[in-house]
Amino acid sequence: MTTPFRMGFIGVAGIAKAHMKHAQPIDGVELHAIADISEDALKKVGDEFEISGRYTDYKEMLRDETLDSVSVCTPNFLHCQPTIDALEAGKHVIVEKPMAMTVDECERMCAAAKASGKQLVTGFQWRFTEKAQFLRDQVAGGAFGEIHYVRVQALRRRGIPSWGVFTDKSKQGGGAMIDIGVHLVEMAHYICGKPNPVAAYGSQWTSIGNKPCDAQCSWGVWKHDNYTVEDAAVGMVKFDNNMTMMVETSFAAHIKEDVMNVTIMGSKGGGTFNPLEISYDQNGYMLNAAPHFVAKKSDFAEKMRHFIETCRGERSNDSTGEDGLAVQKILNGIYDAIDANAEIRYS
Ligand SMILES: NC(=O)c1ccc[n+]([C@@H]2O[C@H](COP(=O)([O-])OP(=O)(O)OC[C@H]3O[C@@H](n4cnc5c(N)ncnc54)[C@H](O)[C@@H]3O)[C@@H](O)[C@H]2O)c1
Secondary structure, three states: OOOOEEEEEEOOOHHHHHHHHHHOOOOOEEEEEEEOOOHHHHHHHHHHHOOOEEEOOHHHHHOOOOOOEEEEOOOHHHOHHHHHHHHHOOOEEEEEOOOOOOHHHHHHHHHHHHHHOOOEEEEOOHHHOHHHHHHHHHHHOOOOOOEEEEEEEEEOOEOOOOOOOOOOHHHHOOOHHHHHHHHHHHHHHHHOOOOOEEEEEEEEEOOOOOOOOOOOOOOOOOOHHHOOOOOEEEEEEEEOOOOEEEEEEEOEOOOOOOEEEEEEEEOOEEEEOOOOEEEEEEOOEEEEEOOOOOOOOOHHHHHHHHHHHHHOOOOOOOOEHHHHHHHHHHHHHHHHHHHHOOOEEOO
């Protein structure tokens, strides 16, 4: 009989439940303990997933020596310290996206992982989709040549989170750019071979979320009176391989429909995530092509499988703390340029 892989969870609302749902079916996994400041959340989630170890102070949970790993699923301002505490307590950690609120926090998390010798996985999931894997394989195999430009779009017409602290900048670090831009930026950066940013420029605005919701939408009524994040932010980032990334993000904007896409333009070819297609010239003609078959993968199931197998030493970490740090540099570089109202250069 194999030793169980015992998992703990800090902050047990919506996303922690997704971690549990996708981890539970994996062989040998035991959902062992949960921690949340809300007794109500502990009861609901503990009862639903039949978890008896329940703590209102996550530090107490970390004293459980039988615990192998921790999922950090608290709001963004509570990603850094619980991650460091868990690593120092000898647990492997998967921390939800964005890795943290600042680059400095991410650097401290990476240092703690290194000192502990434990795995730190940044909880990105888009890179594990079959479409991202296909595009990454095209780039890595040279099908697109030199990547000149990548356009990243995470645009919602009216999708302002109405729960939690998603519209409070002091607890989130920002709005659309850090909350949903992070998903498409991490995927694009991964597909394009993780180049280093050298300069960033950006712009943001708010004109919808800071007013009462005046049109029907499926996301519920947001908290407009304490709305301190941006509705929309755009940024342009230049990288050390001469690639330029344009990032467009919105929680709310007057656009026809939501767009979640990555478009890549290279010297020999290009491609899009949505629809999954590549474009190139062949024997005097311009061609568009789609793969005949790509094995479907569930992004979240793959994310949890990757974490557990990485902790067990069965595969290498393909979503590291350093990956989270690199993405944070892109996002925070754009925010820094917005604050400076000027191009910023990365040191
Ligand atoms: N990967 C994804 O697709 C995805 C989707 C949604 C959210 N997220 C991320 O997951 C995180 C949580 O999102 P959510 O929607 O579940 O948030 P939420 O606000 O619904 O839940 C956060 C939970 O953390 C608990 N909490 C707050 N302070 C705590 C503390 N000191 N100790 C323990 N628990 C504490 C709250 O009581 C709550 O139960 C965010 O960082 C968000 O960006 C990721």
